Amino acid sequence: SQQGEEDPQALSIQEGENATMNCSYKTSINNLQWYRQNSGRGLVHLILIRSNEREKHSGRLRVTLDTSKKSSSLLITASRAADTASYFCATEGGAQKLVFGQGTRLTINP
Amino acid sequence: GAVVSQHPSWVICKSGTSVKIECRSLDFQATTMFWYRQFPKQSLMLMATSNEGSKATYEQGVEKDKFLINHASLTLSTLTVTSAHPEDSSFYICSASGTRNTGELFFGEGSRLTVL
Numbered sequence: 490s491q492q493g494e495e496d497p498q499a500l501s502i503q504e505g506e507n508a509t510m511n512c513s514y515k516t517s518i519n520n521l522q523w524y525r526q527n528s529g530r531g532l533v534h535l536i537l538i539r540s541n542e543r544e545k546h547s548g549r550l551r552v553t554l555d556t557s558k559k560s561s562s563l564l565i566t567a568s569r570a571a572d573t574a575s576y577f578c579a580t581e582g583g584a585q586k587l588v589f590g591q592g593t594r595l596t597i598n599p
Numbered sequence: 600g601a602v603v604s605q606h607p608s609w610v611i612c613k614s615g616t617s618v619k620i621e622c623r624s625l626d627f628q629a630t631t632m633f634w635y636r637q638f639p640k641q642s643l644m645l646m647a648t649s650n651e652g653s654k655a656t657y658e659q660g661v662e663k664d665k666f667l668i669n670h671a672s673l674t675l676s677t678l679t680v681t682s683a684h685p686e687d688s689s690f691y692i693c694s695a696s697g698t699r700n701t702g703e704l705f706f707g708e709g710s711r712l713t714v715l
Binding site: 522524529530531532533534537577584585586587588589590591592594 | 603605631633635640641642643644645648690692694696703704705706707708709711
């Protein structure tokens with residue numbers, strides 16, 4: 490069953506603004522991962538944060554993890570039109586099986 | 600990064616026929632491969648986990664006789680949708696885990712199946 494819930498389901502912002510997406514989950518995890526999916530395409534791995542980490546950066550991406558609240562956030566700074574995509578969080582509780590959230594559809598308006 | 604290739608990227612078939620989708624790891628040995636299904640504008644649902652040389656483990660609610668998974672080598676897993684019906688129309692995505700066990704999975708580009 491899907492345990493990840495993401496909000497917002499859809500987000501539309503102007504180019505240059507920051508985009509924040511949130512993810513909540515229900516059970517204990519080994520790590521949490523964020524993926525990007527362009528329409529009709531496969532998934533691209535963005536960042537992995539382990540359960541003992543609280544924050545991680547990669548380029549314009551910043552991910553936080555709060556295991557006490559069972560939540561994570563993905564921040565994309567200085568957004569670009571090319572960032573338009575769906576973003577999914579996925580939790581891994583063991584054996585590399587990922588449980589995906591419902592996703593956030595991000596639209597960056599030029 | 601590692602590359603996972605899926606083929607075909609899209610397929611249209613008549614109801615009642617069987618369709619095979621291949622998932623290949625091109626530059627690493629994939630000890631485990633995962634098959635997901637995604638309906639339009641929805642999330643990915645894990646269907647099954649396949650380990651090289653052993654039977655696949657199916658998630659609850661997934662018909663193993665309907666979705667045959669074979670993982671005969673360390674670089675190839677196949678998903679066969681048997682006796683396909685329109686409700687099987689979906690986007691099928693595979694992912695592969697290598698021996699480095701970094702936690703990262705590598706995803707194929709997906710295969711869109713349309714059953715008429």
